[in-house]
Amino acid sequence: MAAREAAGGGSGSGAGPLPGRCAFFVRRKRRFCKMLPAPGRRFCGEHGQQEKENDRKRIPCPLDPKHTVYEDQLQKHLKKCNSREKPKPVYFVQDINAGVKEVAEIPANQVTLSSLSKEELENLIIKLKKASNGLELDLKEQVLSHQALEEALNDPKNGDSAFKHLKQQASILGNMEKLHLLGPGRCFVEFGAGRGKLSHWVDVALQDIENIQFLLVERATTRFKVDGKHKKRDSIFERLQVDIQHLCLNKVPILEKEKLPVVGIGKHLCGAATDLALRCLVESYATCCNEENEEPAPKRSKNKAEGASNSLNDDDNERNKEDFKPVAGIVIALCCHHKCDWTHYVGREFFRSVGLGPVEFHYFQRMSSWATCGMRRTVTKASTNEESEDHTSNTEEHDQTYSKTETGSDALQGLLTVEERKEIGSLCKLVIDHGRIRYLQRRGYKAALQYYTDSSVSLENVLLTAVPETTT
Known part of the structure; x- marks a missing residue:
């Protein structure tokens, strides 16, 4: 019941949390959280703020407020948070396929x-x-x-x-x-x-x-x-x-x-x-x-014996290019x-x-x-x-x-x-x-x-x- 009250009251299933699982009742999903709490804890890390005996404070992540983090571990979390800005890959070229934006765009106040x-x-x-x-x-x-x-x-x-x-x-x-x-x-x-x-x-x-x-x-x-x-x-x-x-x-x-x-x-x-x-x-x-x-081919040797061979290679190269x-x-x-x-x-x-x-x-x-x-x-x-x-x-x-x-x-x-x-x-x-x-x-x-x-x-x-x- 304490978990239900912590979650803002509960509705739905009257069953308690699964054995060994978090005791936090997720009202939106109408069930208890299924995450594993740490040994000796009733709540998982995400819902640890509900643990009365736990004095550590959890705050919303500044990169993504949909999840929380212990305040004293914020800097460590920011370095590995999945919502952090990641380095751009080598194949990232800004707007390379976007097309040319024209001056005469669709009016912003276009009627429905x-x-x-x-x-x-x-x-x-x-x-x-x-x-x-x-x-x-x-x-x-x-x-x-x-x-x-x-x-x-x-x-x-x-x-x-x-x-x-x-x-x-x-x-x-x-x-x-x-x-x-x-x-x-x-x-x-x-x-x-x-x-x-x-x-x-x-x-x-x-x-x-x-x-x-x-x-x-x-x-x-x-x-x-x-x-x-x-x-x-x-x-x-x-x-x-x-x-x-x-x-x-x-x-x-x-x-x-x-x-x-x-x-x-x-x-x-x-x-x-x-x-x-x-x-x-x-x-x-x-x-x-x-x-x-279409880049020019490297210069060839002028040796006659090699000339015929190079000529054949050139023909093959041109054919492959085509x-x-x-x-x-x-x-x-x-x-x-x-x-x-x-x-x-x-x-x-x-x-x-x-x-x-x-x-x-x-x-x-x-x-x-x-x-x-x-x-x-x-x-x-x-x-x-x-x-x-x-x-x-x-x-x-x-x-x-x-x-x-x-x-x-x-x-x-x-x-x-x-x-x-x-x-x-x-x-x-x-x-x-x-x-x-x-x-x-x-x-x-x-x-x-x-x-x-x-x-x-x-x-x-x-x-x-x-x-x-x-x-x-």
Whole structure:
């Protein structure tokens, strides 16, 4: 009872603390703390301030007030606190993939969709439909699978949510195989890796292949990682805890040494993160590699006997340079277009070419959430986002987002039907994605959009793929 009173009163279970565990009642969780106290103590270190016989005072950590520390050990704690500012890694380059910030940004006092007049909304829809003229509106269905996941897909122990994730991962691998991206001598970079499940299945698919590496990019510290499963394998797995916005792949030691062609992958890479990843691959990494390949060759000996040999070597070197593609391919499952950002967006040139700008982009990204209009019950019942499984710091993000968007705004009810909003939302997503396709095409890639899974498996079911254009 004393522990309950110390916690501000308790409600819920009347059972006491577990034997040998902390006696502090955590009201928010409606249970006693499960941490181990020191020998002879009733409370763990975090809740030691509740120990009446303990005169040592605990204070909130100045770096992160969510946890406390003994006041007399503050300086020692600050040196090892997980919230302390850590040295930047060598591959951290401030805003290298952020894009150029323009002077004419979206006004800070931009009105919401629900505040638009009927005429303003109709004008936006006219601009949207005009911009979509000539675009391929019906995407090709490319729902594939891969034998690497066959056993897992047939495992009855997997629940409905796990099964849906497996189907998506299987289709992503199937599309990678069709594009001949599952091969040796490559580095697979998973953006927004979370637990690293997608890389795990790629590794399983390439279990008999040598000389492959994996870089798992995730800005958050992630729990329940599956990286430990790869320790017995020859594959090299390395985590890069960095925001994609600041990631310079060319300075990652493994790539700096090996110069392997990269395959960029991602499952449900939210909004602007997709644009940051594309710029990271095709601008910062590919450009740096191409510049290094264009460096002049060292001077050769003029000896005639060596001349012929050097000539052959030069031809081989030139051929190798031509065959080397810094970015062998890109396969990213898209999502959360309402989280895109004009500053980071790679398709700004396409928007301008059809008479659009940052203001229209702002409204289109908001309207993109209408694609799930009327489906909120479906989303809630069948979570389809990887966050609920892999990105533990953002649990059920898609579910929360769809229920908070302006899809059901009363102000819009009289202007557009549910079906009209869904159609317009899908069109917004398509136009935004097409800007990404144009961006890749201008940089020498054969890029495409396709449905990689059924909407009953995931409402975010569009896959962006790109491979270098072959020159004849």
